[in-house]
Amino acid sequence: MPYPNERAGFFAVRDLERRQIIEAFGGQLEQGSNLPRDPLPAFEPFRQTNNLRSTVVALDGSSIYHRIPARLPATEAGVISISIVQINVDQLANLSQLPESGAIDPVQLRSTEDGRTLQRALPGRNARSVDGKMSRDWFRSSVQEVLETAHFGGETLAETLHALLGNTNTQRTIKCPNIHCKSKPATPSLGQMRSRCKKCDSEIFLSDALRAQEIFSDEEPCGDAHGRIRHALEILCLMNLLRGLAKIKNGQAALGKIAFVLDGPLAAFSTIAVLQSGILRELRRIEELLSPNHLLVMSAVKTGAFVQHFSELDEAPEPDSRIPLGTAFLPDNDYIREKIVPGTTDQPWGRTTYFGRPLVVKTYDGQRLFLNLAQPEADPPLTDAPFPVVLNEAITIAEHLGIGHHEFLPLRRAHAKAAIPLQMGKAIIESLARAK
Numbered sequence: 001m002p003y004p005n006e007r008a009g010f011f012a013v014r015d016l017e018r019r020q021i022i023e024a025f026g027g028q029l030e031q032g033s034n035l036p037r038d039p040l041p042a043f044e045p046f047r048q049t050n051n052l053r054s055t056v057v058a059l060d061g062s063s064i065y066h067r068i069p070a071r072l073p074a075t076e077a078g079v080i081s082i083s084i085v086q087i088n089v090d091q092l093a094n095l096s097q098l099p100e101s102g103a104i105d106p107v108q109l110r111s112t113e114d115g116r117t118l119q120r121a122l123p124g125r126n127a128r129s130v131d132g133k134m135s136r137d138w139f140r141s142s143v144q145e146v147l148e149t150a151h152f153g154g155e156t157l158a159e160t161l162h163a164l165l166g167n168t169n170t171q172r173t174i175k176c177p178n179i180h181c182k183s184k185p186a187t188p189s190l191g192q193m194r195s196r197c198k199k200c201d202s203e204i205f206l207s208d209a210l211r212a213q214e215i216f217s218d219e220e221p222c223g224d225a226h227g228r229i230r231h232a233l234e235i236l237c238l239m240n241l242l243r244g245l246a247k248i249k250n251g252q253a254a255l256g257k258i259a260f261v262l263d264g265p266l267a268a269f270s271t272i273a274v275l276q277s278g279i280l281r282e283l284r285r286i287e288e289l290l291s292p293n294h295l296l297v298m299s300a301v302k303t304g305a306f307v308q309h310f311s312e313l314d315e316a317p318e319p320d321s322r323i324p325l326g327t328a329f330l331p332d333n334d335y336i337r338e339k340i341v342p343g344t345t346d347q348p349w350g351r352t353t354y355f356g357r358p359l360v361v362k363t364y365d366g367q368r369l370f371l372n373l374a375q376p377e378a379d380p381p382l383t384d385a386p387f388p389v390v391l392n393e394a395i396t397i398a399e400h401l402g403i404g405h406h407e408f409l410p411l412r413r414a415h416a417k418a419a420i421p422l423q424m425g426k427a428i429i430e431s432l433a434r435a436k
């Protein structure tokens with residue numbers, strides 16, 4: 001039997017030993033070898049503009065993915081929502097004096113007759129339909145159905161997808177959805193919604209061009225496939241609205257008065273990167289139609305390598321205090337490659353995925369905002385382009401509304417209040433075309 005204090009004494013000895021080991025290591029460690037603090041890049045003062053855009057249209061998607069209880073094998077499903085919220089900027093500025101709903105335009109944007117929110121259920125792994133569709137095919141046909149039916153008063157999302165994919169000369173090929181077939185059929189040509197694999201005769205949907213089905217499997221949860229469709233739908237909704245407005249004269253005038261704000265990077269990653277070149281082309285086309293006005297599309301990014309980098313850079317040594325107030329910085333390709341996202345190829349950062357460029361803003365009241373800003377007047381790579389024409393306008397709006405700041409509650413509240421059904425017959429395009 002040990003004495004009552006023996007064990008403690010033993011640990012005390014071990015603790016001493018450990019301390020000695022650490023001290024010995026510390027003695028060997030080169031002192032003062034911490035990296036010198038990065039110099040602050042050229043943050044330049046920005047100029048606030050007086051003419052704020054009258055309307056902000058915020059677009060945001062969300063998805064949930066769940067197991068359906070008490071089913072074997074594991075059966076799952078998800079719901080995708082896309083919200084489009086129209087915010088009157090003047091009203092928003094006075095939000096603190098208004099009741100919660102006063103910030104939005106409820107008349108134009110209230111849900112349609114049955115009050116559905118904008119939601120669409122999608123099958124997950126092992127979910128089979130009553131008419132005998134296996135999970136993956138059911139998932140594919142559900143996505144196709146959304147594309148063929150959803151619109152905002154103009155063309156359908158499927159037509160928008162066609163426009164982004166380009167004309168028949170640049171048809172995209174995919175893996176045949178029949179997993180036993182090794183051929184690579186083309187997706188349906190312009191004007192067609194469906195086609196057939198020439199080898200096995202399986203039906204090919206236009207939505208197959210997004211290739212989310214390639215990561216859909218009954219072996220594991222399919223939240224990633226759902227997430228990819230959600231992201232594609234956000235982009236398609238934005239481009240659908242822009243194209244719809246650009247088609248009508250009032251719409252073109254309105255586009256010069258609206259700021260479009262998305263959540264997350266202005267980019268299309270992975271298989272949906274197939275949309276990126278079409279998005280750049282369409283933004284450029286619409287920008288030229290609006291002349292002398294300009295298209296303003298930006299997004300708020302709240303997580304990731306850029307946010308982390310500028311947060312660290314802003315420590316001096318107190319958090320959030322080093323970057324001067326009222327300044328902004330547009331990192332170029334060299335800066336991004338050297339400090340934030342090292343590249344494995346010579347390709348400029350974001351060349352095949354991004355349709356906006358990174359922008360860091362320190363507002364006059366000390367908020368650090370990280371934004372992406374589309375620059376349709378410039379040729380890619382955008383990170384090497386001169387200052388965007390809407391730079392000061394975008395910064396002023398972001399500062400005014402707190403876009404990009406995690407405490408920006410008005411947009412969230414608006415989001416929660418004004419989700420719009422995706423399958424609406426409502427003509428949002430027409431309502432936006434009246435933006436004053």
Ligand SMILES: [Zn+2]
Nearest residue numbers: 176181197200
């Ligand atoms: Zn086939």
